[in-house]
Amino acid sequence: DIQMTQSPSSLSASVGDRVTITCRASQSISSYLNWYQQKPGKAPKLLIYAASSLQSGVPSRFSGSGSGTDFTLTISSLQPEDFATYYCQQSYSTLLFTFGPGTKVDIK
Amino acid sequence: EVQLVESGGGLVQPGGSLRLSCAASGFTVSSNYMSWVRQAPGKGLEWVSVIYSGGSTYYADSVKGRFTISRDNSKNTLYLQMNSLRAEDTAVYYCARVTTVTTLHYYYMDVWGKGTTVTVSS
Numbered sequence: 328d329i330q331m332t333q334s335p336s337s338l339s340a341s342v343g344d345r346v347t348i349t350c351r352a353s354q355s356i357s358s359y360l361n362w363y364q365q366k367p368g369k370a371p372k373l374l375i376y377a378a379s380s381l382q383s384g385v386p387s388r389f390s391g392s393g394s395g396t397d398f399t400l401t402i403s404s405l406q407p408e409d410f411a412t413y414y415c416q417q418s419y420s421t422l423l424f425t426f427g428p429g430t431k432v433d434i435k
Numbered sequence: 436e437v438q439l440v441e442s443g444g445g446l447v448q449p450g451g452s453l454r455l456s457c458a459a460s461g462f463t464v465s466s467n468y469m470s471w472v473r474q475a476p477g478k479g480l481e482w483v484s485v486i487y488s489g490g491s492t493y494y495a496d497s498v499k500g501r502f503t504i505s506r507d508n509s510k511n512t513l514y515l516q517m518n519s520l521r522a523e524d525t526a527v528y529y530c531a532r533v534t535t536v537t538t539l540h541y542y543y544m545d546v547w548g549k550g551t552t553v554t555v556s557s
Contacts, residue, residue, distance in 0.1 A: 328496075361543045363480075370529055370550055371472075371480060376543035377536065414480050418542040422493045424470060424482040424533075 329353055329417050331427035339435040346402040348430045350415035355395045359419035362391055362400045365429075366411045374413075375400065402432075410434055437461035437546050439530050444551030451520050451555070457513040457530030457548055465508045468533035470544060471515050473526035473553075481526075484515065485533065498524075520555045527552050 330353040340346050350360065358378040363371040373382045375391035378398055388403040402409055415427040443455040455471075471483040484494045484504040492504050503516040513530050528551050531544035 359541065363544075365480070370547040371544070372547070373543055373545045376545075377539070377541040380541075382543075382545065412479075416480075416482075416544075421468070421485065421487075421533075421542055423495065424472075424485065424542075424544075426472075426480040426482060429479040 328423055329356060329420055329425055331415055331417055331425050333413075333415060333427040333430050335430060336428065337431040337433065339433055340405050341435045342405055342407055344405045344435075346405050346409075346432060348400045348413055348432075350393075350398040350400070350427050352396045352398075352417055352419075356417045356419035358394045359417055360391070360393065360398045361416045361418060362389075363414045363416065364409075364411045365414065371414065405432070437532075439532065439546055439548035441528065441530055441548040441551040444528065444553045446554045446556065447520055448557050449521060449555055452516070452518045453520065453553060455515040455517065455528055455530075455551055455553070457515075459511050459513065459532070462532065462546075464506050464511050464513055468535065468542065469504075469506065469513045470531045470533050471504060471513075472529045472531055472544070473524075474529070474550075475523070475526040478526075483528070486513070517553070520553075522555050525553060525555050 360378045362375040365371040379391045412431045438460045470485040486504045501519045532546040534545045
């Protein structure tokens with residue numbers, strides 16, 4: 328099975344900061360990597376699919392990069408509404424859509 | 436409007452059963468992959484199961500043999516039958532549509548319900 332890890336597990340940042348979250352797969356997954364945002368008490372929201380494709384309606388300050396085993400989600404200028412938990416998910420194996428453990432972004 | 440609405444959650448004793456429903460509107464369940472994802476209190480997201488448009492089904496090891504995913508095309512509804520429930524199955528259960536970029540085999544969960552809460556406790 329493909330295992331996903333994320334770092335850091337949490338971070339504190341200020342409005343306007345550039346934030347980078349890393350996701351690593353236990354084996355190469357090409358570009359089959361998605362990113363989701365989840366706010367407390369809410370369902371997850373798709374941000375990025377296929378490693379770098381921005382989902383319709385998602386602000387352009389969100390971007391994704393990477394391929395193989397190492398991936399990055401970047402928020403270019405953190406906004407108040409971006410404080411949330413972010414999850415990566417592999418879709419290389421559609422028998423098991425494994426999620427990463429999450430990265431919580433909170434206010435410094 | 437494209438929408439998913441889960442129902443059927445509740446309190447159940449260990450060893451008991453529950454069936455979750457996920458009613459879809461604005462699209463056809465049988466034409467898409469559909470999935471269940473759960474989140475235990477204070478924990479991360481855990482993928483549970485998927486049903487392909489062709490009908491094949493797959494499960495996480497943690498629920499294999501106990502949970503069954505299915506759909507009713509006439510009702511445009513997805514189900515999750517949960518048997519032999521354990522305390523560790525306590526979670527919010529979300530259903531999600533899995534959209535594909537068919538030519539490139541990219542898959543992603545682009546529509547989510549609000550979730551239904553399952554509590555397994557005596």
